[in-house]
Amino acid sequence: MSINRRFFIAGTGAVAATAITAASAHAQDVLQNILNSPRRGNWDDQFDARGSQQVARVASTLPIMSMETIMYTEQAIAQHNDLAAQGGWNLVPATKKLEIGVSDPDVVPLRQRLMISGDLPQSAGISPAFDTYVDAAVKRFQARHGLPEDGVMGEFSYKAMNIPVQTRLMQLQRNLQRLREESNKDYGxxxxxxxxxxxxxxxxxxxxxxxxxxxxxxxxxxxxxxxxxxxxxxxxxxxxxxxxxxxxxxxxxxxxxxxxxxxxxxxxxxxxxxxxxxxxxxxxxxxxxxxxxxxxxxxxxxxxxxxxxxxxxxxxxxxxxxxxxxxxxxxxxxxxxxxxxxxxxxxxxxxxxxxxxxxxxxxxxxxxxxxxxxxxxxxxxxxxxxxYISAWSTGNGVTHFRDDIYAMDGAAELQISTL
Missing domain, CATH: 2.40.440.10 (L,D-transpeptidase catalytic domain-like)
Known part of the structure; x- marks a missing residue:
């Protein structure tokens, strides 16, 4: 690309600032909206195929080493910073295998957690039913974290889900620094x-x-x-x-x-x-x-x-x-x-x-x-x-996290595969 990189960074600054402000305002409303979310009634009312259609796709053709990725990662940092200021997301009890067709009280905190991270629409409501909406949301979460997209809450999905928002915020900040350092290089x-x-x-x-x-x-x-x-x-x-x-x-x-x-x-x-x-x-x-x-x-x-x-x-x-x-x-x-x-x-x-x-x-x-x-x-x-990029965003509310396998991000809990 012929666009000067430094000029591009300066030129996108105003756009990024506007986008980050909007993202922050949205994040500030998320927790309260979830708490006020209506409770669903019967399990049969939600067991349908529409759940998978309501979750945004995670796949993207955007290169990790791009100015857009830097901008989206800055937005993700603003969102996670606001969530951290409000107390972060709730823990999900990691005591049992949860999957589609299950009705269990632990699905309630699972729904809340998935809503806060943007994987489950708030319109899906709060109930103990692991329906198609929750199934699609879990798969989206798994895709964002590099886990098998099977829709089943098991050991590694729980570990990734229960990492505190403050730790994820730190991980995003460390990786944004790496992305910015690479932006000074001409990748061609x-x-x-x-x-x-x-x-x-x-x-x-x-x-x-x-x-x-x-x-x-x-x-x-x-x-x-x-x-x-x-x-x-x-x-x-x-x-x-x-x-x-x-x-x-x-x-x-x-x-x-x-x-x-x-x-x-x-x-x-x-x-x-x-x-x-x-x-x-x-x-x-x-x-x-x-x-x-x-x-x-x-x-x-x-x-x-x-x-x-x-x-x-x-x-x-x-x-x-x-x-x-x-x-x-x-x-x-x-x-x-x-x-x-x-x-x-x-x-x-x-x-x-x-x-x-x-x-x-x-x-x-x-x-x-x-x-x-x-x-x-x-x-x-x-x-x-x-x-070595273990956290980044591709926009549309899609923030990716990966296992910090070589311990370069500074938090032991991010080394999921070695815990």
Missing amino acids: GRYVLVNIPAANIEAVEGPRVVSRHTGIVGKIDRQTPILDSKINEIIINPYWHAPVSIVRKDIIPLMRKDPTYLERSKIKVFGPNQQEIDPSTIDWNTEEAARYLFRQEPGDINAMASVKINFPNSHAVYMHDTPQQSLFWNLMRFDSSGCVRVQNVRDLVTWILRDTPGWERANIERQMHSGENKPIPVSNPVPVHFK
Whole structure:
């Protein structure tokens, strides 16, 4: 975009201030309106399909790294600040599983909590019935918090829901600072964003996200780094070279338990002179193996599966496919050694190679099926950014929160998956 960023920030200031004032006035009325909300009568009166139609969609094509996101996040901060001043939202008893069809007194505080956060229309009223309105509202809440949208109140939904508004306000403020810092950088019109706490990847073109991909990022003790680089190479059917950290932490202990592990995993060992070494000649009771190169051959069980996405960086990390596709359905996707696994990676690779002659989707698929290793230089390297944004807003009352997996936001209760 050709608009000067600083000018844009100044130009949107008046608009943002007006919007924030309106949002604050609305927030000040929310709690009182909920307290005065009419109580519903019979359960049957509300068990219908209209509930899902009354809840705004959470999905958005707005990039996280945008001036609009900054403005909407400022509005969200104003709303949460006013809610905090009024005492915040109520706690929801986390004593039982609640789902559609249930009638239980605990649904009353659940309704109140969902109304305060804007997930349930106040017109839905207060009653003990977990009807279609509550079901849709819970799913909306779950979507905003990166949880499975099943409409069931379980452990992680309760934990996310019962974090105090003051803590959420602090989280928004910390992340607004990060967003503002990034606004001084020129991301260009086409880039890839890896949002680490969301375990999500955005392919951005101009003012919109053209595709989103579920990701798997680093464990707490093997964190995915924050970085900026450019994707300069795609490798189809890659060899996998095990980092020294994995050799020490994983391969050596596995070989001590199972001497056939390397053979079964199609991993070869090479010495400094590039000559292959017989694993049986290595003393696995020491760290001798850390001196050697471990290379896994291309194939179905390769740790990177069909694709590796390379970009220069000092952390030796990259993005890649995985043979363990079921991991993308896990609730907490913090399971790698620092690199980023990408769901539907072929769609992303096709987009990255769009301007590289001879590598349209059909040729990419053909090369993958060949099983042969093929490095492809990217004609126009695509910027890639690994960032840590755990709270932001996309407007229309939609504020997103994610697990503060690496404890960068300053409150232990935000590390939901480790509690």
